[in-house]
Amino acid sequence: MRAAVVTFPGSNCDRDLAVAMEAVFGRPVLRVWHADSELPPVDVVGIPGGFSYGDYLRPGAIAARSPILRAVIRAAERGVAVLGICNGFQILTEAGLLPGALIRNVGLAFVCREVELEVATTASPFTCAYPARARIRLPVAHHDGNYVADVETLDRLEAEDRIAFRYLDNPNGSARGIAGVLNARRNVLGMMPHPERACDPKLGGTDGIPLFRSLLSALVA
Amino acid sequence: MNGEVRITPELVAEHGLTAEEYARILEILGREPNLVELGIFAVMWSEHCSYKSSKTHLAKFPTTAPWVICGPGENAGVVDIGDGLAAVFKMESHNHPSFIEPYQGAATGVGGILRDVFTMGARPVALLDALRFGDPAHPRTRWLVSGVVAGIGGYGNCVGVPTVGGETTFHRAYDGNILVNVMCVGIAPADRVFYARAAGVGNPVVYVGAKTGRDGIHGATMASAEFDERSEEKRPTVQVGDPFTEKLLIEACLELMASDCVVAIQDMGAAGLTSSSCEMAARGGTGIELDLDAVPLREEGMTAYEIMLSESQERMLLVLREGREDQARRIFAKWDLDFAVIGKVTGSGRLVARHGGRTVVDVPVAAVSGASPVYDRPFELPAPAAPYDPDERVDRIAADEALLRLLGSPDLASRRWIYEQYDYMVMADTVQRPGGDAAVVRIHGSNRGLALTTDCTPRYCAADPRTGGCQAVAESYRNLTAVGARPLAITNCLNFGNPERPAIMGQLVAAIEGMSEACRALDYPVVSGNVSLYNETMGRAILPTPQVGGLGLVEDLDRMVGIAWSEEGLRLLLVGDTVGWLGCSLFLRELFGLEAGAPPPVDLAAERRHADFVRGCIAAGLVRACHDLSDGGLAVAVAEMCLASGGGARIHLPPRVGLRNAWLFGEDQARYLLAVAPHTVGELARRAAAAGVPMVEIGDTGGDALILGDARPISLAVLRRAHEAWFPRYMEG
Amino acid sequence: MIAQVRIRYRPGVLDPEARAIARALASLGYRDVRSVARAKIIELELATSDRAEAERQVREMCDRLLANPVIETYEVSLGD
Amino acid sequence: MIAQVRIRYRPGVLDPEARAIARALASLGYRDVRSVARAKIIELELATSDRAEAERQVREMCDRLLANPVIETYEVSLGD
Numbered sequence A: 001m002r003a004a005v006v007t008f009p010g011s012n013c014d015r016d017l018a019v020a021m022e023a024v025f026g027r028p029v030l031r032v033w034h035a036d037s038e039l040p041p042v043d044v045v046g047i048p049g050g051f052s053y054g055d056y057l058r059p060g061a062i063a064a065r066s067p068i069l070r071a072v073i074r075a076a077e078r079g080v081a082v083l084g085i086c087n088g089f090q091i092l093t094e095a096g097l098l099p100g101a102l103i104r105n106v107g108l109a110f111v112c113r114e115v116e117l118e119v120a121t122t123a124s125p126f127t128c129a130y131p132a133r134a135r136i137r138l139p140v141a142h143h144d145g146n147y148v149a150d151v152e153t154l155d156r157l158e159a160e161d162r163i164a165f166r167y168l169d170n171p172n173g174s175a176r177g178i179a180g181v182l183n184a185r186r187n188v189l190g191m192m193p194h195p196e197r198a199c200d201p202k203l204g205g206t207d208g209i210p211l212f213r214s215l216l217s218a219l220v221a
Numbered sequence B: 001m002n003g004e005v006r007i008t009p010e011l012v013a014e015h016g017l018t019a020e021e022y023a024r025i026l027e028i029l030g031r032e033p034n035l036v037e038l039g040i041f042a043v044m045w046s047e048h049c050s051y052k053s054s055k056t057h058l059a060k061f062p063t064t065a066p067w068v069i070c071g072p073g074e075n076a077g078v079v080d081i082g083d084g085l086a087a088v089f090k091m092e093s094h095n096h097p098s099f100i101e102p103y104q105g106a107a108t109g110v111g112g113i114l115r116d117v118f119t120m121g122a123r124p125v126a127l128l129d130a131l132r133f134g135d136p137a138h139p140r141t142r143w144l145v146s147g148v149v150a151g152i153g154g155y156g157n158c159v160g161v162p163t164v165g166g167e168t169t170f171h172r173a174y175d176g177n178i179l180v181n182v183m184c185v186g187i188a189p190a191d192r193v194f195y196a197r198a199a200g201v202g203n204p205v206v207y208v209g210a211k212t213g214r215d216g217i218h219g220a221t222m223a224s225a226e227f228d229e230r231s232e233e234k235r236p237t238v239q240v241g242d243p244f245t246e247k248l249l250i251e252a253c254l255e256l257m258a259s260d261c262v263v264a265i266q267d268m269g270a271a272g273l274t275s276s277s278c279e280m281a282a283r284g285g286t287g288i289e290l291d292l293d294a295v296p297l298r299e300e301g302m303t304a305y306e307i308m309l310s311e312s313q314e315r316m317l318l319v320l321r322e323g324r325e326d327q328a329r330r331i332f333a334k335w336d337l338d339f340a341v342i343g344k345v346t347g348s349g350r351l352v353a354r355h356g357g358r359t360v361v362d363v364p365v366a367a368v369s370g371a372s373p374v375y376d377r378p379f380e381l382p383a384p385a386a387p388y389d390p391d392e393r394v395d396r397i398a399a400d401e402a403l404l405r406l407l408g409s410p411d412l413a414s415r416r417w418i419y420e421q422y423d424y425m426v427m428a429d430t431v432q433r434p435g436g437d438a439a440v441v442r443i444h445g446s447n448r449g450l451a452l453t454t455d456c457t458p459r460y461c462a463a464d465p466r467t468g469g470c471q472a473v474a475e476s477y478r479n480l481t482a483v484g485a486r487p488l489a490i491t492n493c494l495n496f497g498n499p500e501r502p503a504i505m506g507q508l509v510a511a512i513e514g515m516s517e518a519c520r521a522l523d524y525p526v527v528s529g530n531v532s533l534y535n536e537t538m539g540r541a542i543l544p545t546p547q548v549g550g551l552g553l554v555e556d557l558d559r560m561v562g563i564a565w566s567e568e569g570l571r572l573l574l575v576g577d578t579v580g581w582l583g584c585s586l587f588l589r590e591l592f593g594l595e596a597g598a599p600p601p602v603d604l605a606a607e608r609r610h611a612d613f614v615r616g617c618i619a620a621g622l623v624r625a626c627h628d629l630s631d632g633g634l635a636v637a638v639a640e641m642c643l644a645s646g647g648g649a650r651i652h653l654p655p656r657v658g659l660r661n662a663w664l665f666g667e668d669q670a671r672y673l674l675a676v677a678p679h680t681v682g683e684l685a686r687r688a689a690a691a692g693v694p695m696v697e698i699g700d701t702g703g704d705a706l707i708l709g710d711a712r713p714i715s716l717a718v719l720r721r722a723h724e725a726w727f728p729r730y731m732e733g
Numbered sequence C, D: 001m002i003a004q005v006r007i008r009y010r011p012g013v014l015d016p017e018a019r020a021i022a023r024a025l026a027s028l029g030y031r032d033v034r035s036v037a038r039a040k041i042i043e044l045e046l047a048t049s050d051r052a053e054a055e056r057q058v059r060e061m062c063d064r065l066l067a068n069p070v071i072e073t074y075e076v077s078l079g080d
């Protein structure tokens, strides 16, 4: 399983994501710099959380126009798995790889807490190792996690089974409780909660591990 | 231009310098200073930079121990934490700026303390914030709380350093002067700690980070001047922070420090370029020559005065090894940060700056930085408060009602509203989250951890600053012990009123003595700190607040404990003596409106004995959960443990308890509450007896209610509502 | 030449900040405020003095970066 | 009546966001952009039709809530 994690100026969960991936995948994760215009050959690319470019203009907006993102888009078109977490999710929507957008939380404040989620589909390389309709706990930590999209898009996401995770207790006002969405081809996932922070019992939970296990079983077939 | 301004007595006074201080400047220079030089002396001799009122007393702090690598005097303190690593930590105040502009004031406070830590080569791994606000009913309080918390989160979250703990209390004495004290902890290789000593004549002096603007000019003198109605006019001195640039600066500096390019490095904090260059040269016994035309500027037409005194954020000053400029420049270019060679190290012992072809500064650094005035200000030690003698009236309120009211009071209500705005998990090493005693962050890649806490009980310090100072140290020691950590050292921030008043000076002196005594008795030295004086508004001072930040080491995270238990049927053991001390207690204040009596005495020998006992039991795996007893006493501690555990408990009152509420809510020191498995009670009792530690079994865990003796059971749901409701409801307005 | 871009949320996107401002104004006693909306202005100083070219360029910047078409609309106006 | 409040940073106050936008535009190849500044607009729909009263009220709202006088300045304009 070959994996890479991209670092943008202002990324701050890049190490956390690489550590979690390395623990589950059992081999080193490549680190890629935002100014690179090529990705190494990999099976999965992680776009980590943080505040790329300070979240200025709109969260993820500037990172979405960086050289590496063009390479990520090409990789996604080739079928490489792309996982965007938190700021990574914002970047993927800004880049047009995923529908919708993430705006300021309804409560206006940053929110850092553990939330309960439902795994809304197991039909994806990111969620296949979870039991169907599993209820899991993952941390969220964001200021702009309020998922918005127009009604047709939301209906289409539901009809096509592209909602990966839903909040059971919506912390940010997201439309229809959406915490994570898939692209049509199902090889790109964006999610606000942090599975990489829930891969170690010492950190308070392990519900993130099946996400990385899913990738391992789906991609190393 | 600058040279032509006439230095009048008014101008000298406006710079906060006394006539005697000015005479001293004339003597040092052998001539009149120009305006730039006057500004330099003013900031360097301000209370904030020179510690002129506190220096002689700060010398009483014990600052050494075998594990101390670097004590006070550098940007931060450094202690050995084993495995070739060092912890670097410090606390700093940003009180005045936060009162004027709470968001930016608090945010730039976080930025400043982060720089103090990574400037020593340490990667910051945790932040804590100790906050004191005015009366919740004061019209400004809500706005201040909301701005300060958002500002701390806004900065810390963005740079990606977890904010893992802190303190928040309210008292009307802070109505006009809130306190925002932020502590930062970093980890560095023990043999690669960087110091701010400019060495090597001819080595280049390099400016990196953000550009210089007209931010906060005279911020340092503002931080030392008492507030008055005119402080509104001082508004433009507020700086705006850019955490994104800070994040880049952390990465770039740490990358550079991993090479061997750096001779010395210092952040530009209060008094910016002036203090960083003077202090680096003074510490190194060298001089520095600066070319102000080379300083990256954000605005046009900035004068030498403005460039030297700007407090623009996110800037650092470096001395590089000669010839390494290009290697360093490439690293900063990669991180998109300004990089400019702006001068060189000289052997002259002078700070010389040129601007527009003219010499605009030429002052001896030792005199500016080292020989600042020192005041042995007159002080009056406060008369000790008479002890409060409770009578049966304190028992007229039912224990369950008293507990619910206390838990829902501003000082004890859950701080969830605050800490959920902080990313306390980023870096994926937070193994004890906010809400318990000490926070614990894992030392990355190991099974060891750093335990961190901030403590001070200002109401004790107001009644008796000596005992209060002692108690603040002891409480931090207990909080570290309660998770199983070995306390190593403290940082501190001494927040007081106007030291020119003997009564205030007396508080400062007594608090320092109390802290020193505790540090000495507990082998728990002071390695860094900060002093914030003149916290007064129109003659009304804050409560004396000697804030302590403690750091301890957890050797084996598998043996760490928290305040939550996970089983029913555990036994609750109370460690320490309970006489039922109600003087200065929250119980008296919240339920009887009384701020009366003397604070609970601190027996340092008992603190040490009890802590060693508790730590030993935790290390032996005998303890399932542990909480130290502080505000609100036993009843509040057990309630907090129930809430964290999601389970109930029953407390049995001892047979001849005297005043029930004194026993339940008294704030006697050196106490812990342990939850242990029933079959280990005998072993624990043997250990306690052998160590001479008083310990009694007072209850057990189970059910879904908390039962205090024969009081009505309080269901967990009711308890939780009481604890969680106040903060969000208050903030909603 | 100065170009001004005015960016606002599309109708249908609920703006939590505008709502919070409305609520705060109401709680301060301003009963007269019927609704609140927000927009942001990005002002660009351009080297060119060719208005048509400036407008074309600025629109392109909006499409490529300054506005997110999923949630925002923009207007460009040129000063002098 | 519609009132518009235009809020911007005081001169000299650091605006890291404007700087980030300028850099992003440069890296997308827009070399013509000399500088970037930002402002925000808050649009209020008011029940009153008395212009003087509206202006007075809106200024008061700015002082009390909408603008941060320490680092921002504002302008009020009334529509119809």
Ligand SMILES: Nc1ncnc2c1ncn2[C@@H]1O[C@H](COP(=O)(O)OP(=O)(O)O)[C@@H](O)[C@H]1O
Binding pocket: B128, B129, B130, B131, B163, B164, B165, B166, B167, B168, B415, B418, B419, B433, B434, B435, B436, B437, B438, B439, B454, B455, B479, B630, B631
């Ligand atoms: N301003 C704050 N920021 C972060 N955490 C806080 C803050 N205030 C309080 N806390 C957390 O809330 C918990 C309770 O605080 P406190 O009652 O002061 O603890 P203790 O009495 O054990 O010192 C602690 O975990 C503390 O770290």
Ligand SMILES: [Mg+2]
Binding pocket: B436, B437, B438, B479, B627, B628, B629, B630
């Ligand atoms: Mg405690």
